[in-house]
Structures are given as C-alpha cells and as structure tokens.
Amino acid sequence: MLRKLVTFIVTxxxxxxxxxxxxxxxxxxxxxHQSAAPPTPxxxxxxxxxxVFERFTSLRNIVNSDVTRSxxxxxxxxxxxxxxxxxxxxxxxxxAKECSxxxxxxxxxxxxxxxxxxxYLEFDFDVKxxxxxxxxxxxxxxxxxxxxxxxxxxxxxxxxxxxPWIAGTFQxxxxxxxxxxxxxxxxxxxxxxxxxxxxxxVTNHVPxxxxxxxxxxxxxLKPGVISGEYRTASYVWKPHGCFPHFSAxxxxxxxxxxxxxxxxxxxxxxxxxxxxxxxxxxKVHSGKRQVDSTLKLTTRNKQRVVMTYKMIDGIFQDGTHHxxxxxxxxxxxxxxxxIAGPIDLLVVGVGHWEMAFCRKRYDAFxxxxxxxxxxxxxxxxxxxxKAIWVxxxxxxxxxxxxxxRTLARVSWANAYASELASSHYNMQIFDRWNxxxxxxxxxxxxxxxxxxNVLEKRMNGAVGSxxxxxxxxxxxxxxxx
Numbered sequence: 001m002l003r004k005l006v007t008f009i010v011t012x013x014x015x016x017x018x019x020x021x022x023x024x025x026x027x028x029x030x031x032x033h034q035s036a037a038p039p040t041p042x043x044x045x046x047x048x049x050x051x052v053f054e055r056f057t058s059l060r061n062i063v064n065s066d067v068t069r070s071x072x073x074x075x076x077x078x079x080x081x082x083x084x085x086x087x088x089x090x091x092x093x094x095x096a097k098e099c100s101x102x103x104x105x106x107x108x109x110x111x112x113x114x115x116x117x118x119x120y121l122e123f124d125f126d127v128k129x130x131x132x133x134x135x136x137x138x139x140x141x142x143x144x145x146x147x148x149x150x151x152x153x154x155x156x157x158x159x160x161x162x163x164p165w166i167a168g169t170f171q172x173x174x175x176x177x178x179x180x181x182x183x184x185x186x187x188x189x190x191x192x193x194x195x196x197x198x199x200x201x202v203t204n205h206v207p208x209x210x211x212x213x214x215x216x217x218x219x220x221l222k223p224g225v226i227s228g229e230y231r232t233a234s235y236v237w238k239p240h241g242c243f244p245h246f247s248a249x250x251x252x253x254x255x256x257x258x259x260x261x262x263x264x265x266x267x268x269x270x271x272x273x274x275x276x277x278x279x280x281x282x283k284v285h286s287g288k289r290q291v292d293s294t295l296k297l298t299t300r301n302k303q304r305v306v307m308t309y310k311m312i313d314g315i316f317q318d319g320t321h322h323x324x325x326x327x328x329x330x331x332x333x334x335x336x337x338x339i340a341g342p343i344d345l346l347v348v349g350v351g352h353w354e355m356a357f358c359r360k361r362y363d364a365f366x367x368x369x370x371x372x373x374x375x376x377x378x379x380x381x382x383x384x385x386k387a388i389w390v391x392x393x394x395x396x397x398x399x400x401x402x403x404x405r406t407l408a409r410v411s412w413a414n415a416y417a418s419e420l421a422s423s424h425y426n427m428q429i430f431d432r433w434n435x436x437x438x439x440x441x442x443x444x445x446x447x448x449x450x451x452x453n454v455l456e457k458r459m460n461g462a463v464g465s466x467x468x469x470x471x472x473x474x475x476x477x478x479x480x481x
Contacts, residue, residue, distance in 0.1 A: 098201045101167055102208025105200070107137070107160040126397065126407065127160050128438055131170030131202070134219035134235040136394070136438030137162035139408040158408070164202040165210055165218050165240075172200055211242035214431045216470050219438055232439055237466045243473035244480065250280050252479040254303045258344040263309045264376065265349040268393050271450035271461075272347075272432075273309045275468040278452075278459045286454050291331065310337045314353045315372040316364050323359035336375045343379050345475075348427070349390035351413035356404040365413055373425050386478060389421035390471075391433040393449060394440035400447065407440070430474050432467050439463045 099105035129135035137160035164170070210216075219235040244252075253261070263273040270293075274285045277295050285295060297305045314327035317334070328334045350372065351365075358364035380387060391414040395405040414433050421427040436449055442463050444451035450464030459465065 098203055099164060100203050100205035101164055102205055102210070102213075104161055104163055105202075107172060107200070108158070126440065127172070127174045128232075129162060129164075129170045129200070130173055131164075132166040132168035132221060133164065134232060134438045135162045135164060135170070136436075136440065138411050138437070139406075140411070163213070163215065165215065166220065167202050167204045170200045170202060172198060210240045214429065215434055216240060216242050216431075216474070217435070232442065237435075239470070239473075243470070243477040246279065246469040246472035246476065248476040249472040250297055250299060250305065252476045253305050253345075254299055256479040258479065259305060260341055260343050261305060261307045261345040261347065262339055262343050262379070263307065263347045264379075265312050265347075265390070266352055267311075267448065268352065269347065269349045269390060270309055270311065271448045271452075271464065272390065272468060272471065273307065274452055275450040275459050275461070275464055276472060277307065279465075279468055279472065284452050284454055284457050284459065286452075292337070308339065310339060312336070312350055312353075312372075314357060315350055315368045316354060316358055317368075320364075321360075322364035322367065324354075324357055324364055326353070326357040336372070339379060342381055342385075344385055346376060346379060346385065346387040347390060348376050348387065348421075349392060351392035351410060351417060352395070352405060355406075355409040355413055361409065362412065365416065369417060369420060373421060377425055387425070387427045388430050388474075388478075389418060389427045390430045391418060393432055393467075394437045396441055396443045396447060398441045399443060407437070428478065430471055432471070435467050435470060436463055 127137050127139060129137060140159040140161065160172075217237055217239040220238045222234055222236055225234045263269050273293070273295075277283065277285055277297070280297050281295075285293065292311060293309045295307045295309075297307065299305075311331050311333075313330040313333070314324070315336075316322065316324040316327055318325050318327050331337075350369075354365045354368070355361050376387065392410050394407055395410055397406065411433070414431075418429045418431070422429050443449055444461035444464065448461070448464070449467060450459055450461040453460050
C-alpha cells in the first residue's frame, strides 16, 4: 500500500512539473489574484472603476518587490539564511528585526513543502502577535493562485503585515488551522498547536494618528499579566479616543433627522444590526434569522429611528463563467431587494459569500462588486443620505473549514472593496477587520462574533459587543454637530 502511495505521489509531481514547464510563459505571478489581462468589467462599470483593480493589484505587488518570489517554475524554494525553520517545510523570515510604532511591519512565511507525504492544496495560517497588545496581521497569499490552480507541491509564500501601536517585544505565533487534499481524496482537517517563531521588537516612533489610519483601538494586556502568560483572554479593548461614547449614537441620529437606517449585507451585517439594536434598546431581536427584518428604536421623547435589514446572500449570478453557485439560498432571491421609503443612512457589507461560493472568486468579485455598488448608489435618493462600507470579519477556520474561505481571501476582498467603495462611491469605511482579526477564533457560534440569546434576553459575543460599540461610536462621530 505504501509503495502504491509513493508511486502515485511521484507520478502526480512529475506531471505537475511537466505541465508547468510547458506553460511557463503563460503562468502569471498571481494567477487568481491578477490575470494576464485584467478581468472584463461589468457592462455598467466605467473604465475608471476597472483601473481601481489594476492599481490595487499593482500596489499589492509592491509589498513583495524587495524579496525574490518564492515560487519557481522548477518547484524549488529560495530561502535566505536568516530564515527560521519552524517546522519541516515551514520557514519564518522577518524582513526587519525591529519595527516602529505606527508603521507597517512585514514578515514572510515560506512553505517549501506542503507536507512530506500528502499533496495538500489548502492552507490557512492563523497568525497572532502576542506582546503589549494583541495583533492579528493581515495575511497576503502571494502564490496562492498558482498553487491552488495547479495543485502544486512547490514553494508558497505568505506575507503578514501589521501596524503596532505600543512599543515592546512581540512573539509571532502561527498555526495551520486546516488543510485539504486534492479532489477525489479524503478531506483531512489539521489544527496544530500555536508555533512561536521568535520575537519582533517594536520601538517607539514619532506618534502617528491611529484614528486617521483606521485603527480605532487596541487589545491591550490586562494589568498584572506578565510576559510568557500570553493568551487571548489576557487582553481587553482600549479605544484610541477617536469617537464619542457609543451611547451618544441614537441622540446624534435624531438630531440630524435620520429616520431610516438600512443594513444591507450577509449574516455578518445582520448580527451587527441585531447587536446594535440590543445595545440601543436593551431588547433582543426575536424574529427569524436569515430573513429581512424591521426594528424601531425610540428615544425618551418618543422620537423614532426605523432600522431595516435586507439579506444579501450573494451578489453574483449562478452558472456563469465565474463558476458561482448558491445565490439566494437563504432568501430565494436572485435579484437585489427593493426597499421602500427614503433612506437616510445605508450600512453595507459583503464578501464572504463571494469568496466561498465562486470558484473563480477574485474575478467574480471584481466583476460583480461594481454592479452591487451601483445598486446601493440608486438607493441613496438624496444628497444628504450617507453610506458606510463595513469590512468583512475574519473567518474562524478552526471551527469550520478553509476549503472555500481563508483569512487571505477575505482580507483581499476587504482591501479591494474598501478602495472601490471609498474612491468611487463616496462611502465611508468602517474597518471591523482590524478589531476582530486578532480574535478570529472567539466566535459565539461557528461563524459570527455576535449571537442573539433569546432565552436569556441578551446578545452573546464579547468581541462582537466591542465591535458594535465602536461602530455606534463611529456613527455618533459621523453625525456629530
């Protein structure tokens, strides 16, 4: 049996090698992230919108311009001598031994072999920085498109980037949350213990403005916790003082004549809608989940703010050349919903469905997102109406799987959507990813940071509560007069 297995692996590897050599002039650096020619824009999209994608992918490549690409046509890895072999086939490479407060720091991780025995195709490296604050670095899967499309066992590189706000010594911890074998083979889940890959020193720097950079606060160590006892429960949220207290939100909305707030998005937008209602009213939404809802907030002087939630279960069309499926599986809708009445504030967010249910997920997102944003623009019937794009939260692969959604894929969707929504649709960006990514594995169910508990008449989810409070403070600041 072992001889047959080894023979099979060697044969597959040889075929992959031959295939790559034959197509060496056709394989771009980021096959899924960036096609040789940019994806064809949607019919209603302007050339200007298409340029956003081109500029975005170019900027992302700058991140890796100072390091030789890990992937090679001959499947070999080029790993410098200063890299640390954390495990067989896994190397941690720090760009710099020191980083500064308020600046972007970069760390490389090279996967020189997926596994010594089996040809895994999927990895999700869950990364955390333990130190004076808890940080969840953004994950960029540099060679993922090539590796996934060819089922290749060669090199693969991940880049982690993060911005610290407190000086001190940090430990870079990562673990492989899941991996999957090729099609037709048994699925194998892997959840390793955290692997620490050395220290990164953060030095003081001329103070930057975290609020202007989209950082609303930090998860800081509780008093009395000493070095070496790092765990996520040791950290509490400390705001940077960007916004008013969240309790001011409802009054600010009423003062600015905001009577109708619409939440438009997937289930992650729904739980934000539900948790906001709970914190503002003290009541738990008891209606059916995964469907549209309307709730009312009432002030002490009997003024009302109506909140509407509309489920968006996919912005794509099934059966297209993007290989998408599952549109409308919760609502039965294959079109964007109509919404009655004027809208004073629109809260929008998608990304998880597109990363999960489209095989050509990156091209699909670039094609369909402008169509969706055109639709949201049509809902803003007056110049006074405001719109907010909410980034998607991280995916808890430890509690689920990562054969569709990974931290790198959701991170990519957030970066692209934020750029497009802010620069071309005049939407303000609320970055929930920066709040939740370091605590991605603390969901109150398998997928969400906020969960209604109707029996106990409260909302579960400590991380979701922090996110919602920060979002309410964000709204209070927007409507500050």
